[in-house]
Amino acid sequence: MVSSSSPSCNLRSLLERLLELRQQVVEGSQKYLAAWGCLTSPPAAIHNLARYLALRQQDLRSLQLELAAAGLSSLGRCESRVLESLDAVIAILAATQGLTHTAPSYEEFYAGDTALEQHAEALFGPPSPHRRARIMVTLPSEAAEQPELLLQLLERGMNVARINCAHDEPSVWEKMVAHLRQAEAQTQRRCKILLDLAGPKIRTGPVAMPPGKTKVYRGDRILLTAKVPEASADISCQVTCSLPEVLAHLQVGATVWIDDGKIGARVVRIEPAGVVLEVDKVAPQGKKLRAEKGLNFRKLPGSDR
Known part of the structure; x- marks a missing residue:
């Protein structure tokens, strides 16, 4: 007779739990x-991403402890x-x-790692023989006027030159690229270029305040x-939204953060002209x-908008 606490029973229980977990991962990934x-x-x-998300929906802590105690991957x-x-x-x-x-075969087990290495090389170029990491440098505006800066960066190991397109303009970026290509020819080294495109950012537009008022306060x-906007005695401040389409998706109770969170407000009323916010989070001395x-x-909990 085999004791229920014997190693054989423990391993059988682990097997059953892992088979159940595998089924949950497969079904969850399909969703x-x-x-x-x-x-x-x-x-x-x-x-694989879908499977990973499905796996992380499960509480694995006790299972991982038992796997580790059995000398298996946790x-x-x-x-x-x-x-x-x-x-x-x-x-x-x-x-x-x-x-x-x-x-899985050895190749199947490490297929994800192999793909990651291939994608990294395509994006960032081949790795240095002296280090695993690539060096990416965000080019300053001065790189458009100082070709020697690109030469120095390349000689010191830069693998990727990042151009932040939230700053400067196309003519400046073109000069940066030209200087980098010139430095490549001088050093016989290749360097990838990453153009970081700024995504849309919703911003405030023109602001109208009642006479004598310069800041907004709680309430x-x-x-x-x-x-x-037009100044109004009824509402202490009016401000335009650079992407007005978003206003149609706001509901009463939704949260709005302004100026990197320096002003917090909630929607208290919907009007044809827009939404009325009430300030509930701001410094005691107010904020311009x-x-x-x-x-x-931030949408309301449970809202699909």
């Missing part, structure tokens, strides 16, 4: 793929190979019970509008509201 609209032949990386580093990691452990446990389970109301400041929105 993600369906939501993303790529159920049919998804790329391997997308499929699945702590399976990000690039979720199903392969599960199958490798399941195959070992199955063998202890006289069963079989197909384990003040702001009309966030698509139209050019200016144009060209960022706007961030």
